[in-house]
Amino acid sequence: xxxxxQPDIHITVSEGASLELRCNYSYGATPYLFWYxxxxxxxxxxxxxxxxxxxxxxxxxxxxxxxxxxxSSFNLRKPSVHWSDAAEYFCxxxxxxxxxxxxxxxxxxxxxxx
Amino acid sequence: xxxxxxxxxxxxxxxxxxxxxxxDPISGHVSLFWYQQALGQGPEFLTYFQxxxxxxxxxxxSDRFFAERPEGSVSTLKIQRTQQEDSAVYLCAxxxxxxxxxxxxxxxNGTRLTVT
Numbered sequence: 281x282x283x284x285x286q287p288d289i290h291i292t293v294s295e296g297a298s299l300e301l302r303c304n305y306s307y308g309a310t311p312y313l314f315w316y317x318x319x320x321x322x323x324x325x326x327x328x329x330x331x332x333x334x335x336x337x338x339x340x341x342x343x344x345x346x347x348x349x350x351x352s353s354f355n356l357r358k359p360s361v362h363w364s365d366a367a368e369y370f371c372x373x374x375x376x377x378x379x380x381x382x383x384x385x386x387x388x389x390x391x392x393x394x
Numbered sequence: 395x396x397x398x399x400x401x402x403x404x405x406x407x408x409x410x411x412x413x414x415x416x417x418d419p420i421s422g423h424v425s426l427f428w429y430q431q432a433l434g435q436g437p438e439f440l441t442y443f444q445x446x447x448x449x450x451x452x453x454x455x456s457d458r459f460f461a462e463r464p465e466g467s468v469s470t471l472k473i474q475r476t477q478q479e480d481s482a483v484y485l486c487a488x489x490x491x492x493x494x495x496x497x498x499x500x501x502x503n504g505t506r507l508t509v510t
Contacts, residue, residue, distance in 0.1 A: 284436075312496050323398070323485060323501035324437070331496055370436050374496070379450060381427065382499060384436035 283307070284373050286385035293361050294393050301356040301388050303371030312374040313354040314382065315345055319367045327369075330354065341365070366392045396420075398502035400486050406508045407476045415471045415505045419488030426469050427499060428461055429485040437485055443469060444492050476509045483507070 285304045293299050305311055312331050316324040328339025335347040345356045354371060368389050372382040399418040407413050419426050425444055429437035430453075439453040445466040454461070458477075463469040473480055483506045487499035 286436075314498065316501075321503070323503045324487075324499075325501075326498045329498055374493075379452075381439040381442060381450065381453070383439070384429075386434075386436045 283378070283383045284371055284385035286369075286371055286388050288388045289386070290389045290391065292391040292393060295363050296360050299356075299358045299361045299365070299390070301369050301371075301390070303354045303356065303385060304352050305354065305371075305373045306352070307377055309377070310375060311377075313345070313347060314372040314374070315339065315343070315354075315356050316370045316372060316384075317341075317367050318370065318387075324370060327356070361390075361392055363392045363394060366390055398486055398488055398500050400484075400502035400505050402505060403503065404506050404508075406510060409477060409509055410475050412472065412474045413476055413507060415473075415484050415507070417469045417471070417486030417488075417502060419467065419469070419486070420490075420500055421467075423488035423490050423500070424492055425489040425497075426463055427487045427489075428469070428471050429487065430455075431483040431485055431504070433482070440471070440484075442493075473507075476507075478509050481507055481509045 283306045314329045315327040318324045327343050330337045330347045368387045370387045371385040374382045401416045428440040431437045441461045442450040443463040458474045460472045483504040485504045487501045489497045491497035
């Protein structure tokens with residue numbers, strides 16, 4: 281069973297427009313949630329993480345994400361997208377139910393049109 | 395160095411050859427992970443080391459895959475008798491804490507393996 285679902289394979293937005301990337305996880309009473317970004321030929325860079333506390337977390341590059349336990353979701357948002365945000369974005373989940381590892385979604389490719 | 399370093403950056407192997415992929419984690423990081431990323435997919439867990447101990451190898455796809463971290467720092471992922479389905483990017487990540495539950499992973503740029 282897939283533990284992390286990113287329903288959108290590709291998303292295209294205009295530069296300056298807002299962005300929301302969706303992420304749902306299957307289970308976990310207290311999941312640890314992450315968003316990573318990967319540019320072509322590069323490793324993964326951490327954008328933000330949620331462990332506990334305030335459900336709205338701020339990250340680097342102007343990104344934020346909101347944890348909604350009732351929906352098992354951790355969607356990534358940005359109010360105004362820049363051309364340099366074009367990349368692939370991965371949601372990941374960890375915690376006791378996932379053992380010693382982070383489990384990643386399949387990723388969402390973001391294209392930015394000028 | 396400041397980050398996780400992986401070598402080689404690219405590797406082309408003929409089917410049946412053995413390959414060895416190297417990972418230099420961030421100095422002092424306790425935890426080291428190997429992930430496999432197939433084209434168009436997210437990273438899939440292979441194995442986890444805490445210092446020199448391999449605590450989880452549940453993700454290794456077959457007994458052709460072997461990983462070691464003998465001194466608790468540098469790690470090597472070895473694939474014997476490579477097959478075409480082994481073609482992927484192999485990512486190494488390290489963390490200053492044990493496990494991956496509550497600490498972010500620092501990833502290297504990966505080794506792209508192509509088996510012909």
